[in-house]
Amino acid sequence: xxxxxxxxxxxxxxxxxxxxxxxxxxxxxxxxxxxxxxxxxxxxxxxxxxxxxxxxxxxxxxxxxxxxxxxxxxxxxxxxxxxxxxxxxxxxxxxxxxxxxxxxxxxxxxxxxxxxxxxxxxxxxxxxxxxxxxxxxxxxxxxxxxxxxxxxxxxxxxxxxxxxxxxxxxxxxxxxxxxxxxxxxxxxxxxxxxxxxxxxxxxxxxxxxxxxxxxxxxxxxxxxxxxxx
Numbered sequence: 305x306x307x308x309x310x311x312x313x314x315x316x317x318x319x320x321x322x323x324x325x326x327x328x329x330x331x332x333x334x335x336x337x338x339x340x341x342x343x344x345x346x347x348x349x350x351x352x353x354x355x356x357x358x359x360x361x362x363x364x365x366x367x368x369x370x371x372x373x374x375x376x377x378x379x380x381x382x383x384x385x386x387x388x389x390x391x392x393x394x395x396x397x398x399x400x401x402x403x404x405x406x407x408x409x410x411x412x413x414x415x416x417x418x419x420x421x422x423x424x425x426x427x428x429x430x431x432x433x434x435x436x437x438x439x440x441x442x443x444x445x446x447x448x449x450x451x452x453x454x455x456x457x458x459x460x461x462x463x464x465x466x467x468x469x470x471x472x473x474x475x476x477x478x479x480x481x482x483x484x485x486x487x488x489x490x491x492x493x494x495x496x497x498x499x500x501x502x503x504x505x506x507x508x509x510x511x512x513x514x515x516x517x518x519x520x521x522x523x524x525x526x527x528x529x530x531x532x533x
Contacts, residue, residue, distance in 0.1 A: 317442055320456050320477070324428040328482040335360045335509045336483075336502040338372065338426075343497050344468070349382045355393075359502060361425055362511055367399035369516035370425050396518040397424060401530065403518035415520050418529045426484045426502060428477045439463060445474070450486055451503065454479045470498055481507055 338359040344351045357374035371394075378389040391408040402420040407413045422431035436442055436458075445457040455476045462469055470489030478485050483505065489498030520526050 315444065315456070317444055317458070320444065320458070321433050323479070324433070324477060324482040325430060327480065328427045328429040329363065331363075331481055331507045333360070333362045333508055333511045334481070334483065334505065335511065336505040338374070339499070339501050339503070340374065340376075341499040349380070351378065351380050353378045359426060360511055360515065361427070362513065362516055364399055364513075368397070368425055368427065368429070369399050369513075370397040371395070371515050372424070395424065396516060398516055398518060403520075403526070405518075405520070405524070413521060413524050415524050415526045416529050417526050426500075428475070428482045428484055432484070436460060447479075448476065450476055450478070451505075453485070455485065473498070478505075481505075 336359050338357055340353070340355040342351075342353045353376055355374040355376040357372065359370075359372050361368055361370040363369075374393045374395075376391045376393060378391070380387045380389070389409060391406055393407075394405045396403045397420045402418050402424060403415060404418070405413060405415045422429075422435050425431075440460040440462055443459040445459050448455050448457055455478050458475045458477065460473045460475065461471065465471065471492040472490045472494075474486075474488045474490075475484055476486040477483065483502065484500075485505065486501045487498070488496050491497050
């Protein structure tokens with residue numbers, strides 16, 4: 305099923321997948337701090353984004369609800385010109401749709417409704433492994449530790465690379481709970497261009513279910529990008 309390579313004695317991707325699917329459903333709620341960093345360079349223009357916030361998810365039957373709140377600092381350089389921007393982004397998945405509310409400095413808030421995608425949650429669950437199987441070559445790397453926790457490490461490379469897509473991504477998956485606590489994307493030269501990481505992870509904390517219900521602020525119209533009536 306998975307075209308993965310691993311040295312003798314190391315767990316196969318199939319075995320890792322089976323363990324992850326078992327452990328991904330073992331905890332009903334997760335809460336953590338989250339950090340995202342991206343860097344895009346095109347000619348004389350560079351865009352660096354640094355975002356920090358909170359990540360929460362809650363299992364409801366077969367569905368995984370999520371809430372991510374981020375404050376994002378963006379710096380754009382074009383030659384000698386430097387532009388700094390700020391935005392606050394709230395993303396909520398209610399088990400059917402994903403809603404994103406953006407407050408950007410100097411602009412009116414905006415909101416969109418879309419279909420959820422696997423990358424919006426940080427579990428190594430069935431949707432995550434389906435994406436790997438469909439789109440990536442995968443290699444199992446030696447185990448590591450992050451915050452004193454054992455992690456599996458998967459290296460993925462897109463079968464059909466797209467412009468702006470990382471040439472290689474490393475996923476670090478906690479063995480005890482199947483959380484993707486770190487991911488790093490690298491360009492063709494090996495330079496890191498993307499980072500996402502969780503810290504201060506709490507398993508099974510009490511979370512109010514109402515936090516996974518989206519309500520647009522007064523006066524904000526939600527743009528529907530689901531393509532459905």
